[in-house]
Amino acid sequence: MTAKHIPYKIYLSEEEMPKAWYNVKAHMKTQHPPFLNPATQKPCTRDDLAAVFCDACIEQELNETDERIAIPQGILDFYRMFRPSPLVRAYYLEQLLDTPAEIYYKFEGNNTSGSHKLNSAAAQAFYAKEQGLTSITTETGAGQWGTALAMAAAFYGLHLDVYMVKVSAEQKPYRREVIRTYGANVIPSPSDTTAAGRKILREFPGTGGSLGCAISEAVEKAVSTPGCRYVLGSVLDHVLLHQSVIGLESKAALEKHGLRPDIVIGCMGGGSNFGGLIAPFMGEKLDGKNEIDFIGVEPASCPSLTRGKYVYDFCDSAKITPLAKMYTLGCGFMPSASHAGGLRYHGMSPVISQLYHDGFLRAVALEQTRVFDAAVKFAKCEGILPAPESAHAICAAMDEALRCKREGKKKVILFGLTGTGYFDLAAYKQYNDHTMTDTIPTDADLEKGFASIPDFPVNQGLL
């Protein structure tokens, strides 16, 4: 039997694209504990959630039994504009590293939002429209999520208010402009359009804002506006569910060529990309059908899995959201300035947290300059300029490929390349100018963050 030639890029046909998402929770013997209402410290009811989120998303959030959840035709109609994404055999990276490993990456950057975020934006905007809503709100920091949701809102005909962290809106005027071009309303936060914003402005005149504040404004606007709901781009189970198209397509593309990965690697911020990429592979592992080494990669500046605690914490720094059981650095943890804005989240998806806690995946934390070294090497040999977030996965994949070389092992490595770095060139400039630094929190920094974890009874036996 001769080895079959594997093309540089593997595309599924339109017919081969997944018609259902993959709900990894259907395979988890231990589910993550429920969200708690901070007022009662009791599990959130559907009604608690329905004031904030779309009904269909809440159903998905709470579904622990169905492995497959059909993707409505109206979402498939949107997906076909930018999906399937290519699965690329990194022939040139293998050559550069002189490794016996085969390296594959799933590239989610070939759409105008520039990242995988569009997979969930499409779904959530569709469901909002289907529910008869007329508008949605969200927050955005770096702007990838805001762009993705603006594209989806334009496609489905929904009004969208994006609360964009003021300092980001000023530092990234072009990100703001893409969002505006798609017809969304960009409001630098804090603003005078909400009580939460006005309060912050009174207390801290001239503040540049924060993601926590932008979330507060977006949620307030949603719950106080008829026919409006709030939409979130990561962390929650239904967002991971939507992102499972990444893993499903990757798996189908590999299987077309008789391949199975030995190692699957993704970067982790809130966990939606990593959770989506690993979903169908993890489902098999949970059933004892494979022994894949799953590696989540986080920045050393914001090491929620590798150095965080597994407790109930708020999802936002303003402490207005439900409590989630997750690995967290504390909702008051302030990560140092780094260029991977999408990975600067204090917590981690409850699903990923539970799987990590149960030993089904491992995590590594990487320093920024090493990550950019990898990014530039990759850009030069594979052509794609990666987002700083995605470059964390590239760097870890290169580490694993070099380990294969040392150990003489021919493994199949799959990693997720979540997006492009076209709006991150200030970061690359710092790298090119050799002025980039690494800032890793000290134990004392972490203790300060942990002090912000709520001291509710539910946590008292755990801390």
Added chain:
Amino acid sequence: MTAKHIPYKIYLSEEEMPKAWYNVKAHMKTQHPPFLNPATQKPCTRDDLAAVFCDACIEQELNETDERIAIPQGILDFYRMFRPSPLVRAYYLEQLLDTPAEIYYKFEGNNTSGSHKLNSAAAQAFYAKEQGLTSITTETGAGQWGTALAMAAAFYGLHLDVYMVKVSAEQKPYRREVIRTYGANVIPSPSDTTAAGRKILREFPGTGGSLGCAISEAVEKAVSTPGCRYVLGSVLDHVLLHQSVIGLESKAALEKHGLRPDIVIGCMGGGSNFGGLIAPFMGEKLDGKNEIDFIGVEPASCPSLTRGKYVYDFCDSAKITPLAKMYTLGCGFMPSASHAGGLRYHGMSPVISQLYHDGFLRAVALEQTRVFDAAVKFAKCEGILPAPESAHAICAAMDEALRCKREGKKKVILFGLTGTGYFDLAAYKQYNDHTMTDTIPTDADLEKGFASIPDFPVNQGLL
């Protein structure tokens, strides 16, 4: 026989990708007149050209007989990183326009350079390397060509000096940064690294530079550096040849579904994209095998085909290049500031000029605000934020589709979507802010440009 479903995106497989370029000149009964050496006003010899350009490119430039010119494996190895590009059925644009026409676009923006320019950059860098050269030079204005060449130079291991118009380098620091990230040396022009640059700096201290000046510096650097040549991104026949992969892939993808275009539309600056897109279709038309309506689209602010003269002119404003017989507004013509930087060229490819002169294609000129109206409509329904240059083709395609609607005709329209607008958001901001204007040259403006056309004997019977 039932109508076959046409997928949203048609991808060729790696095996189906073109293995040879298409040289439309092999089908032209009338070849364009040769380049002239301005010193002698006699046709350029190979030696004239060999001091400036790579040998293989000169061979291609002068080849009028071979329809197919094989693409070396070393270039195919690079092409497979970003090719094939998708041919997209614009279902949602058709729906928006409620047209009986079928609209297809060939999308060349899914690579880090953001445009089709990489097709020729790859070829020219490969040939430079194969010739044993160690470095290449070029100029760049908006930066797409500079980015493409930097990517190709990194891949093949060549040193690259990019003379970037100083005002562009300052206004587009991120474009500059992508080029630097790929390891190229960016020199804001005019610079003190060349005699031409020093002369300009003495005469006009504080100038922001011009494309003409950057060309002069890049050519001087190339001819004065051992093992170095100059590389150009458009206008020349060999560049159009390399871009024929666009047309070949489009034709193959359409034929897979039994389709033939009735109308083919592309934007035109120097003509490389349009020339590449139409090449194999035009070859058939020249042989009397089809009656396709070819439409080149130029900005009303720089209307070289629709309002220019067909004469010998310099290719650059500094008057140091060979003379080309082409439609031109005069090498001294200064187009008004517009956002389609890639279309602000005073002349037009000699091949396109000859075909236009002989009646094989037509040209339309569009105003900037109409073009941006079309761009934003397209972005919202098809998902892709187009480059301002590419939006010219979109706008013309929409015009033709609406004409089909009025006339009740079900035509097949193919247009070239050359690139993305991620680095053009200052332009979109102007559009979103309603501060964009149209500037169309008056007849007096044109007369000023025509006055810069050289008064050599060769032109005296023609003007």
